[in-house]
Amino acid sequence: MRVTKHPILGNLDENPKIVNISVDDKIIPAIEGEPVASALMASGIRVMRTTPKYHHPRGIFCAIGRCTDCAMTIDGVPNVRTCVTKVRDGMKLETQEGLGKWGDKK
Numbered sequence: 823m824r825v826t827k828h829p830i831l832g833n834l835d836e837n838p839k840i841v842n843i844s845v846d847d848k849i850i851p852a853i854e855g856e857p858v859a860s861a862l863m864a865s866g867i868r869v870m871r872t873t874p875k876y877h878h879p880r881g882i883f884c885a886i887g888r889c890t891d892c893a894m895t896i897d898g899v900p901n902v903r904t905c906v907t908k909v910r911d912g913m914k915l916e917t918q919e920g921l922g923k924w925g926d927k928k
């Protein structure tokens with residue numbers, strides 16, 4: 823299942839482009855412009871971050887950018903909410919541990 827109509831990001835193009843993104847160094851297909859969280863769910867990826875103190879897994883919850891449970895490190899930037907971030911070709915996603923840390927931008 824894909825999110826084709828999003829209250830914040832809008833609607834997907836009628837002729838969407840399939841691109842590749844990497845998640846913890848694994849390449850998965852995605853639709854350009856869809857929410858990153860949608861691409862992750864479509865590939866069976868449910869855990870996007872772990873909590874700082876107890877390392878409990880967290881994933882998509884509100885899907886509108888309010889709860890931060892879907893935060894990941896994207897292209898070296900921590901705490902990016904994947905539910906309100908559009909897929910771009912070649913994005914590099916990393917499961918965020920705790921508060922995350924800044925990495926190299928690519």
Ligand code: FES
Binds near residue numbers: 886892893903
């Ligand atoms: S799922 Fe709540 S901010 Fe993304």
